[in-house]
Amino acid sequence: MSSRAADDIRVRPAQTHDVAAIVELMSPLVERRILLGKELVELYGAVPEFLVAVDGDDRVIGYGALHVMWEHLGEVRTLGVAEEWLGRGVGHRLLESLEDRARALGLGQLFCLTFEVGFFGRHGFEAVGEDAQLVAADVYAELLRSHDEGVAEFLDLARVKPNTLGNTRMLKRL
Numbered sequence: 001m002s003s004r005a006a007d008d009i010r011v012r013p014a015q016t017h018d019v020a021a022i023v024e025l026m027s028p029l030v031e032r033r034i035l036l037g038k039e040l041v042e043l044y045g046a047v048p049e050f051l052v053a054v055d056g057d058d059r060v061i062g063y064g065a066l067h068v069m070w071e072h073l074g075e076v077r078t079l080g081v082a083e084e085w086l087g088r089g090v091g092h093r094l095l096e097s098l099e100d101r102a103r104a105l106g107l108g109q110l111f112c113l114t115f116e117v118g119f120f121g122r123h124g125f126e127a128v129g130e131d132a133q134l135v136a137a138d139v140y141a142e143l144l145r146s147h148d149e150g151v152a153e154f155l156d157l158a159r160v161k162p163n164t165l166g167n168t169r170m171l172k173r174l
Helices: 016-031 040-045 090-105 117-122 137-143 149-155 158-164
Strands: 010-013 050-054 060-070 073-081 109-114 168-173
Touching: 010 090, 016 040, 016 050, 016 060, 016 073, 050 090, 060 090, 073 090, 090 109, 109 117, 117 168
Parallel strands: 073 109
Antiparallel strands: 010 050, 050 060, 060 073, 109 168
16 A cells, blocks of 8 residues: 555546556446446547546546536446545545536536435436436437447446446436
8 A cells, every 4th residue: 555645645637647547446336246347448548538646656546537428418437446535525525526527517416327426426426217208308319329338338328238237326416
């Protein structure tokens, strides 16, 4: 475990050279089926969506992404923290920074699909039922055109159900 204090943590935009560290930190979570794995090409393409938490030596100790889904709707994606840093405020700082970014973009709601219901619940996210109508019918029709798996998860489409079993859909109004 790192002897560094939590005060040494800072959150910054991800850079392409951070992708290898993100993959390394994601691997145990993907193996335990807590996170869905992502192809390298997807991760590199999503670098502008990612923030990373780094320690005092600029080592990546956490990561998270904000994906814009619609005019006022975004998704917190791929949020994770190095195991030795769990419980030390890293996830909180990342989520807070992602929420700040969402507000700056004009988003009013954030969605996540997670096993970490307690963590997101403590940060104001609320579970939404399977039958919940989360967007207006015209927006739903537009979102159906998306090829993005996260949008399909948000809409709770049958084709993504095998990948999302056990996850909880959660929503927060900013």
